[in-house]
Amino acid sequence: MVITGTLKKDKRTKNLVRRLKRGDIALISHADLDPVAAESLVKSGVAAVINAQPTLTGQFPTAGALLLLQRGVPIVELGGQEAFEELKDGKTVTLDLSRSVVQQDGKVFPVNLLTESEVRKRLRDAEQQLSKALEDFAENTLAYLRQEGKRLLASPIPLPNLKTNFVGRHALIVVRGHYYREDLLAIRSYIRDRKPVLIGVDGGADALLELGYKPDIIIGDMDSVSEEALRCGAELVVHAYPDGRAPGAERVRQLGLSAHIFPVGGTSEDAAMLLAYGAGAELIVAVGTHWSIVEFLEKGRKGMASTFLTRLRVGHKLIDAKGVSALYTTGIRWWHILSLLLLGAFTGAWLIHLSPTLQTYLRPLWLWFWTSFEHLFMR
Numbered sequence: 001m002v003i004t005g006t007l008k009k010d011k012r013t014k015n016l017v018r019r020l021k022r023g024d025i026a027l028i029s030h031a032d033l034d035p036v037a038a039e040s041l042v043k044s045g046v047a048a049v050i051n052a053q054p055t056l057t058g059q060f061p062t063a064g065a066l067l068l069l070q071r072g073v074p075i076v077e078l079g080g081q082e083a084f085e086e087l088k089d090g091k092t093v094t095l096d097l098s099r100s101v102v103q104q105d106g107k108v109f110p111v112n113l114l115t116e117s118e119v120r121k122r123l124r125d126a127e128q129q130l131s132k133a134l135e136d137f138a139e140n141t142l143a144y145l146r147q148e149g150k151r152l153l154a155s156p157i158p159l160p161n162l163k164t165n166f167v168g169r170h171a172l173i174v175v176r177g178h179y180y181r182e183d184l185l186a187i188r189s190y191i192r193d194r195k196p197v198l199i200g201v202d203g204g205a206d207a208l209l210e211l212g213y214k215p216d217i218i219i220g221d222m223d224s225v226s227e228e229a230l231r232c233g234a235e236l237v238v239h240a241y242p243d244g245r246a247p248g249a250e251r252v253r254q255l256g257l258s259a260h261i262f263p264v265g266g267t268s269e270d271a272a273m274l275l276a277y278g279a280g281a282e283l284i285v286a287v288g289t290h291w292s293i294v295e296f297l298e299k300g301r302k303g304m305a306s307t308f309l310t311r312l313r314v315g316h317k318l319i320d321a322k323g324v325s326a327l328y329t330t331g332i333r334w335w336h337i338l339s340l341l342l343l344g345a346f347t348g349a350w351l352i353h354l355s356p357t358l359q360t361y362l363r364p365l366w367l368w369f370w371t372s373f374e375h376l377f378m379r
Helices: 033-045 066-071 079-088 118-153 180-186 188-194 204-210 249-254 270-277 291-299 305-317 321-327 334-354 356-377
Strands: 002-010 023-027 049-050 077-078 092-096 101-104 107-113 170-174 197-201 217-220 235-238 259-265 282-287 316-321
Touching: 023 033, 033 066, 033 270, 049 321, 066 077, 066 118, 079 107, 118 217, 170 180, 170 204, 170 270, 180 188, 180 204, 180 321, 197 270, 217 270, 235 249, 235 270, 270 282, 282 305, 282 321, 305 316, 316 321
Parallel strands: 002 023, 023 049, 049 077, 170 197, 170 282, 197 217, 217 235, 235 259, 282 316
Antiparallel strands: 002 092, 077 107, 092 101, 101 107
């Protein structure tokens, strides 16, 4: 099988997917490709993916490669960063899967074609190594807890001066994590009825827009959110380091937009929860947030102390979207009753129209009704 297309490359997959078009060949440098990144590559319509890093290092099981293959997108591994640099962005390449080579401008580079059976074997092997990763993960978490626990649990939250009012309202925080789309679809009735404050964490803002919702607030490093989302009219909050450094603010300035700076430790989804909590949200509903060790390792996090402490602080107000989907039921609304009455009236009228017998029996009733109406209102 030979695949020819325009090569697009970037060392950051989330930046690359913004430029990809259907039929392109994506050249990434993404060790342990996670399912969220793989899903974004599939949605872009790429013909194939070339990875200059080990797609599965074996340190922990991550299913990005398996997702690509199951969606019909071939993935091959390129032999190192030198070849990554030699392949030119924006130029045509030919990927010959039968010969396991990629060619551009007469140069030939060997590649390793990943098959589903090989990927599944790597996943099984990685499962065996997970205990060591878990041990290291726990040690990093405990070290961070000892250093930062008191500050994160007890210190006041330095809130920006937001226009959006949280008091007495629910807050829905959307992260572009595992199964975010399915979870959002499952709570549509909750969003319609409760009208929560919609908070998109970086690419979570695009997830909201994809399903027809306009985010009220976008918070994050601003590196994986589209320009369209940033210009949608939401309040922008740049997640900054505790010392005040905010690299994401530069992109906002380049677009001619303004943003609040929110200096707080942890991940951007932690910052979103602390923001909603500190601003007075009655309930915080989370979509696509990270909970398992594999999800944290996929994001390059060596510990989850900040997330653990954030959950401790806001936990009495926090609920996962799956819980909302299971527990939330809508009551009977006025338009439900009206629709039922109109449907009944239409069905009855149609039956009378089709039945001469019913017309014979109902004609005296109609004459009585009309006579009574004239007597009462038309005298």
